[in-house]
Amino acid sequence: MDEDLVCQNFLVLPSDANSHGTLFGGRLLASLDITSAIAGMRLARGPVVTASMDKVDFKIPVHIGDIVTIKAKVIRIGRTSMQIKAEAFGFKQSGEEIGLICSAFITMVAVDKNGKPREILKNNK
Ligand SMILES: CC(C)(COP(=O)(O)OP(=O)(O)OC[C@H]1O[C@@H](n2cnc3c(N)ncnc32)[C@H](O)[C@@H]1OP(=O)(O)O)[C@@H](O)C(=O)NCCC(=O)NCCS
Numbered sequence: 001m002d003e004d005l006v007c008q009n010f011l012v013l014p015s016d017a018n019s020h021g022t023l024f025g026g027r028l029l030a031s032l033d034i035t036s037a038i039a040g041m042r043l044a045r046g047p048v049v050t051a052s053m054d055k056v057d058f059k060i061p062v063h064i065g066d067i068v069t070i071k072a073k074v075i076r077i078g079r080t081s082m083q084i085k086a087e088a089f090g091f092k093q094s095g096e097e098i099g100l101i102c103s104a105f106i107t108m109v110a111v112d113k114n115g116k117p118r119e120i121l122k123n124n125k
Pocket of ligand 1: 048081111
């Protein structure tokens with residue numbers, strides 16, 4: 001297993017849906033953000049904040065009762081920031097893959113206890 005890959009699964013509940021009965025984009029973005037933050041925290045060995053979300057693409061809708069798997073991985077390390085690629089895949093309860101439902105590039109910044117950017121030690125990776 002890829003140690004740098006952070007994964008999260010959730011079942012799409014009625015409270016996650018929009019008025020079309022499909023997964024609300026904001027709900028998905030929150031999960032992409034959290035999964036990416038965990039990838040960033042692990043690498044930076046401490047707190048991070050979200051600086052930006054770029055190139056967010058919603059590709060396929062998923063419905064109530066479907067299962068979403070999110071995968072996030074740090075793909076670039078700066079002085080205090082990291083770029084993370086986050087992807088969400090949809091699955092039917094039978095296990096059948098629906099496909100890539102959303103992808104984004106998220107920048108996380110390591111911060112100190114005052115919320116100021118903190119240098120990431122390069123030997124962390
Ligand atoms: C992110 C934040 C800490 C950056 O602080 P700052 O004083 O502007 O920091 P700097 O200009 O020194 O930039 C620090 C790093 O962040 C990167 N960065 C800052 N803003 C960025 C943006 N919008 N997009 C991409 N990278 C950004 C810089 O390129 C720099 O990277 P590097 O050190 O790897 O070269 C600050 O803007 C902040 O606290 N924002 C609010 C975060 C937040 O509340 N997020 C939502 C909840 S988690």
